[in-house]
Amino acid sequence: MNLKDKIRVISDFPEKGIRFKDITTLLKDGEALHYTIDKIVEEIKDKEFDLIVGPESRGFIIGTPLAYAMKKGFIPVRKPGKLPAETVKLQYDLEYGSDALEIHKDAIKPGQKVMIIDDLLATGGTLRSTVKLVEQLGGEVVGVLCLIELMYLNGRETLKGYDVRSLIKYE
Ligand SMILES: O=P(O)(O)OC[C@H]1O[C@H](OP(=O)(O)OP(=O)(O)O)[C@H](O)[C@@H]1O
Numbered sequence: 001m002n003l004k005d006k007i008r009v010i011s012d013f014p015e016k017g018i019r020f021k022d023i024t025t026l027l028k029d030g031e032a033l034h035y036t037i038d039k040i041v042e043e044i045k046d047k048e049f050d051l052i053v054g055p056e057s058r059g060f061i062i063g064t065p066l067a068y069a070m071k072k073g074f075i076p077v078r079k080p081g082k083l084p085a086e087t088v089k090l091q092y093d094l095e096y097g098s099d100a101l102e103i104h105k106d107a108i109k110p111g112q113k114v115m116i117i118d119d120l121l122a123t124g125g126t127l128r129s130t131v132k133l134v135e136q137l138g139g140e141v142v143g144v145l146c147l148i149e150l151m152y153l154n155g156r157e158t159l160k161g162y163d164v165r166s167l168i169k170y171e
């Protein structure tokens, strides 16, 4: 299956000049969704880790079924004000705009091994912040996996030294 064919590209959303990679067309296709999660499992099965961490909101969509398939716990990293217990917070820049992310302080025990998952790597701001939040709690990031990588934005430059993998690349 060619997963790129399942992704819809929408020009000038949410701003002029952005070519938005819309995964809802992949998600609504049961075969494609199943195949996607299986492919990610295959891609990271050489890694040993305790937890999967995913940023809101599309990181939840990919990260939770993956955690289920691999029998790992899932930790949500959320936009500010959403998590109910004590958190640590980080500000970051995006391809369009800026935002902040939070994680529960007690989500990860020092020394636990973490795989970070998201749907898409653009500038790398989101995943870089997610890495920092995990490390602030003493977690060890063993890898970063994104379904889609926008190569032209060089997001992996912000993640130098980490094992960054992606399934679908846009040049
Ligand atoms: O590499 P970056 O430049 O940080 O961009 C990538 C992030 O942008 C999108 O999320 P967004 O913040 O739009 O939130 P959403 O998942 O709730 O739509 C996408 O799901 C990634 O998390």
Ligand SMILES: Nc1ncnc2[nH]cnc12
Binding pocket: 018, 019, 020, 021, 022, 095, 096, 120, 122, 150
């Ligand atoms: N071009 C893009 N398409 C979809 N999601 C994104 N998040 C950041 N940039 C994006």
